[in-house]
Amino acid sequence: IAGTTRDSVDVLIQMGERAITLIDTAGVRKRKSWDGDIEFYANTRTTDAIARADVAWLLLDATEKSSQIEKQLAGQLTEAFKPTMIVVNKWDLVQKKLTPKNYQDYLTQEFPGLEFAPIVFVSAMAGTGLRDAVAMSFSLRDQANHREGTGRVNAAVRRILEERGPSSKLGTKAKVFYVSQIAVNPPTIAMVVNKPAMFEGQYERYFLNRLREELPFSEVPIKLQFSARKRWQDGEGGIVPQPAMQSASDDDSVIESPQRRVRRQGNAEGRAYGKVKPKTMERADAKAPRTGG
Numbered sequence: 001i002a003g004t005t006r007d008s009v010d011v012l013i014q015m016g017e018r019a020i021t022l023i024d025t026a027g028v029r030k031r032k033s034w035d036g037d038i039e040f041y042a043n044t045r046t047t048d049a050i051a052r053a054d055v056a057w058l059l060l061d062a063t064e065k066s067s068q069i070e071k072q073l074a075g076q077l078t079e080a081f082k083p084t085m086i087v088v089n090k091w092d093l094v095q096k097k098l099t100p101k102n103y104q105d106y107l108t109q110e111f112p113g114l115e116f117a118p119i120v121f122v123s124a125m126a127g128t129g130l131r132d133a134v135a136m137s138f139s140l141r142d143q144a145n146h147r148e149g150t151g152r153v154n155a156a157v158r159r160i161l162e163e164r165g166p167s168s169k170l171g172t173k174a175k176v177f178y179v180s181q182i183a184v185n186p187p188t189i190a191m192v193v194n195k196p197a198m199f200e201g202q203y204e205r206y207f208l209n210r211l212r213e214e215l216p217f218s219e220v221p222i223k224l225q226f227s228a229r230k231r232w233q234d235g236e237g238g239i240v241p242q243p244a245m246q247s248a249s250d251d252d253s254v255i256e257s258p259q260r261r262v263r264r265q266g267n268a269e270g271r272a273y274g275k276v277k278p279k280t281m282e283r284a285d286a287k288a289p290r291t292g293g
Contacts, residue, residue: 008049015134023049050076054144054185055083055137058114062090062103062121066110078113081186081221083140086114087133091121116212118219143220144185153181153189156214160207166198174198177229187215188223196226 009024025046050056056077060066077084086107100121108115118136122129157179166174178192189211193199199207204224212218 008045015131018138020134020137023053025049047076050080050082053082055085055140057085057087057133057137058111058117059087059089060107062088062094062098066107071111074111074114078221081223083144083186083220084114084117085133085136085140086111086117086119088119088121089124092123092126092128095121116209116219116221140220143217144187146187146216147184148181148187148215150180153215154179156211157191159214160210163210164206166203168195168198172198182225183223186221186223187217188225190225190227192227192229194229196228199224199226 011022011024013020013022058070058074058077060070074084088103100119103121104119107119111117118140120129120133120136122133124130157176161174161176172195175194176191177194178190180190182188182190191199208222208224211222215222
C-alpha cells in the first residue's frame, strides 16, 4: 500500500556466496495526496535511494494498469541513467489470460524510456521468479560497469555511420573525429564531431539503439556526449585548429586520439624546421664518446 512505508529500509540478504543489500523504498503517492512533511521527506528519501542503488527494480502489479506515479518514477530512473529492471508481480493471477509478449508490448507503450530494460515476471506469494530477478540484477550491474576497448567502440561507431549516418537539410556530411568510452556506470561514450546538432533528437535515439546492439550494453542506459572540434595551445604557445582525421583511404569516419595527433604533428613540424632529430641520429649521438677538455 503506497504510504505504508515512510522511510527507505536496507535489508541484507545472502544468496550463495553473494551478499546483497535490498533498499525497500517508501511508498510513493501523488504530490497532492501527501500528508504533511513526513511524506515529503519520504519521497525525498526515495530519490536518494535511487542514487544509492546499483540497480533499480520498478515493481508493477500485473492486475492493475500502470499509474502516473509509476511513469514518473520511470522518468526519474531514466534521467538518472540508472540500470533498471521492470519486475511484474502477481503474474500468477493473470498468466492464463495474458502472455509475456503481450504484456511486454504494453509496457513498451507505457514506459517508452525503458524499452531496453529487462522484464521479469514474479509472484511474491508463490515465491516464483525471484531468483531470476536477482540474477538479472547482477547482469545489469556488470553491464553498467563494463569498459569496452576503444578499438571495438570505434569499429561499432564506424559500422553504424556506414549503415545510416545523420543528415541535414543543407546536405552537410557528418564527421566523427574522435570517440571513446570515458566512464562507466553509466557507460559514457564521448564523441568529437563536426556538427553535434546533427546527432541529436531522433538520430540520437537510433544511434543509442544501435550501440546497444553492437556493444555489451544491451540492457542498461548509455550516456552520449557530443562535442565539436576545439582549438588548443600547442607546445610553442600558439593556437592551432584541430585537423580532421583521415586514413590512407581518406575515410572521414576514421577515429584518432587528439594526443596521438599532437605528437605526430609536432614531430613532423619539428623535422621540417630542424627542431627534432631523426631517431637514428639520436642513437648515434648517444653512442658518441665524450671528449675531455
